[in-house]
Amino acid sequence: MAKANKDSGTSEKRERILAAALRAFAQNGFYNTRVSEIASQAGVADGTIYLYFKNKDDLLISLFEDRMEWIIDRLSAELEAVEGDVLKRLRTFIHLHFRLAVERRDLAEFITVELRQSAKFVKEYENPRFADYLKMLHSLIDEGQRQGVLRADLDSRLVTRALFGALDEVLLQLALAEQPPEDVSDEADQIADMIIDGLLVRHDDSPPR
């Protein structure tokens, strides 16, 4: 009983620290944030943070993993709801990526800006959650190629990376915009059109999307 209480208090305290870190990183940047500020915002003693996290880099990585898990769960659920058509699922993926900028602005800024400030994160951390995210996108491209809907002459890994880069850069712009966007579905549709259909004008009766 005492143990159960302690466990639930533990996970609640951990989440409070993560939420405070997200706010602090988004506001002041990773390098300008001190662990003691996070502790004070989370309402815990400085030393408490080190019970959960080794150091600030570890806190950053844990925060990322935790939030990515949330994003991936949500993506999985939304993709599952869109049955069948792989192109529709690709569009759903793109829309959800951009909706982050509206619904979770601090998280979008964290992922596109602050995360990259940790050299450790960019160069050493293997990043299994991000790998999962890319895998979802990759498997959509692969599936489309297997079905003969997407062209198979392009390396699907390269396509996945380029597509992720396009999404990430536009998300960065949306996250940093002075006026937070209220609706990003138009941006999402245009990027989906650009990537799926390409930039060329078609002079023929192309198959409908």
Next chain:
Amino acid sequence: MAKANKDSGTSEKRERILAAALRAFAQNGFYNTRVSEIASQAGVADGTIYLYFKNKDDLLISLFEDRMEWIIDRLSAELEAVEGDVLKRLRTFIHLHFRLAVERRDLAEFITVELRQSAKFVKEYENPRFADYLKMLHSLIDEGQRQGVLRADLDSRLVTRALFGALDEVLLQLALAEQPPEDVSDEADQIADMIIDGLLVRHDDSPPR
């Protein structure tokens, strides 16, 4: 006479500091590099660096502006050499972007990784050189749209950002690859195909590229 000597010594010393900073940032990251290490690698006294640069952030930004100017000059020259066809020029732009990863690996890593570690750089600096770079890409897209070669129903600014994001992400992968790539023309062609032609399989006689 004495003045001319001093000026040329000045610009030579400034370049030595920038080159040392590029090496140091690429090796140890922006935040882990001390100004005194850059001074020692450049063979100048610590204080000398502050004659040229206000602080480490200023050094980073100056380094970026200087190198971007070099990239932009080279891009301009290569694009000018490819007359006429806007699609060919778009391809040339993409190829040159990736060739950076082969020819100037430390510069590619600096631009895709270290630069982002300065919050000041990402959030406060207006970045006129990067704006110039984007403007070159943007004007290619605009020109293609005006000529009726590229579809005009997509926002050319959004397309420019997405295309830059795709290029930047793939360059990042190439710059961080354990085995430095020797030839990236295949990657460049595939990304150009993907963006210009799109991912869809064509079941018709599309116009030749």
